[in-house]
Amino acid sequence: MVQQADLDKLTTLARPHRDMINIMPLQTGSILTDAARRVLVEFGDGYSVCDFCQGRLVDIANPPVRQFVGEMLPEFLGCDCATLTYGARDGVFMVIHSVAKPGDVVVVDGNRHYSTAVAAERAGVELVPVPNSGHPEYRVDVEAFAGPIRDRKPSLVILTYPDGRYGNLVDASRVGEIAAEAGVPFLVNGAYAVGRMPVRMDALNADFIVGSGHKSMASAGPSGVLGMKAKWQDVILRRSQLHKSKEIECLGCTVRGVTLATLMASFPTVVERVKQWNEQVAKAQWFSTAMEDLGFVQLGDKPHLHDLMVFETTALFDISQRVRERGYYLYKEMESRGVWGIKPGQTKALELSTFAATRDQLEQVVEAFKAILEKYA
């Protein structure tokens, strides 16, 4: 029997880290803009974007969903047409479910997100990975896609660009060439690219691109985008036989509420911020060097080309072996120094993102690690 006191707690839910420096990989790309925070309140109620719907979410004129989906997203993504999804994984499933049959093969990079594997299982297809090079760089060799594409005759090739752990960027356009030569459609999972860095589906020789509102587009979640070449429109966005205005893979409509409003309100800022990507990369590289100066080892691409990074932090792990709180000491120490995003218990390897923090704040992060190392020396 649920207690009233427990129910009451639901009405005062709060987050603990306001004003802290956020380096959590999942969160740095989706801190809302001021505009998004305003529409969040305006469009908070359920079905709020549907005030003037005449039957199709993507055709709503007020708010201008039709222009956003029909013009702005294609221009931004470098694709012919686009639609809305609940997130990158949902776009990946929509594509797999539309272009592959159960038992088919899909070739994917070895650094793929877990949700790509789960989407493949849900669709009943076999995932054939192109392995990474292992420690310490975990690079995926582009040319290694050719073999499995030739031998396994996949229905689809998927590249995670960048992957969500190491932040490695593979030469996607070359993967696209290899896939195109074999006549296999190519999907770029840009969950950590679209909205952070310049990325165009056409320039990557891709047939599909997915992006994530709540990962990289300064939006509330769940929300996402899917772009495609015109020739796939009738496949992915095929309509219901009985309900001609409804798309089958979208179950009619997807983001019917506030998360679409925030996705749209932040979009102008997102369009601008990807133009500053060089500064983001410079900041990431500065941080990587500073962390290595502390004795940590940055895994993945070097020099690094993305704000997602993972560091081997053996010295921090060694401390965890001799303190009372074990692995949790690090989370507490960083939190007390105003840094948010260390997973409680993690010390051996730390996944971080430098996207939301300024250079000054990153200096504070480095100082925090340095102080902890000294404190427990």
Added chain:
Amino acid sequence: MVQQADLDKLTTLARPHRDMINIMPLQTGSILTDAARRVLVEFGDGYSVCDFCQGRLVDIANPPVRQFVGEMLPEFLGCDCATLTYGARDGVFMVIHSVAKPGDVVVVDGNRHYSTAVAAERAGVELVPVPNSGHPEYRVDVEAFAGPIRDRKPSLVILTYPDGRYGNLVDASRVGEIAAEAGVPFLVNGAYAVGRMPVRMDALNADFIVGSGHKSMASAGPSGVLGMKAKWQDVILRRSQLHKSKEIECLGCTVRGVTLATLMASFPTVVERVKQWNEQVAKAQWFSTAMEDLGFVQLGDKPHLHDLMVFETTALFDISQRVRERGYYLYKEMESRGVWGIKPGQTKALELSTFAATRDQLEQVVEAFKAILEKYA
């Protein structure tokens, strides 16, 4: 080429009907509570509910997602276990996709929502409808489920409870009995029940129940719930082979953000408000009578047992045939009288909901219709 002026407009999106009386069927059950409006701001950023995630959304302890999903929802829904979805339709698809194979048959009431048909198409199953009685009641005869269940050997029976157009309530528990006798699992689509009226899966002899946060649980969207009997847990919530903590039909995690926060924050209010359902029904019946006194004809169940209603409004249609704005006059006239929810262009039949309006406000709505009839007499 998208213009900067169009982009700028995205940052100031607004809704036109603040403080108006809302009778739009889609919206009356999902106006946020004050608590939900607070957490909306607190949890606006993407992946906000994942601050302390250790790998499974439904196991997060802070905010108390684990208790909400593991204890509160099952107790509220009258089921053994529950999970989170993007909405009722997504729960329906999850169930169909898990219990039926392509080519299988699913028996459904003739008043089913369009998204049930689209979900069936997406899963490749054939939908066999139990027809309604047609004009004016559109009732679905419970005993008529027996024939198609016996003859077509479906993998699943779905009942829309109530349907989203007429607001008709079929004797779901009897449908559940018939399905159980035939050994066929039974899904109740409670998109307009869960969060509005008392409804328990066990009392309806059902195997599954879906609810909608953004339709009836005072939540932002997309958000929803799915409840089931314990015996279906390993079928619907089956785990990935490669990623043992991730559920295949959820693609790992579903509502990873603000919409879960609002669903939780409004939940205590929702638990209380369903206890006032008798008052809602009395209000709906008063409104129905008042509208019929104006000459309109209420379709569906009579006396009516739900706040969703549709009226034949021939007199309003006749006016549209002789005014300059054609069908749009009614939307404008009602809007100018402070009533929100008439679809622009609609006059022949009006779908309304009395759920969010007070009795006094409903009197204003009736007065508005009366004034319009008199103005154009």
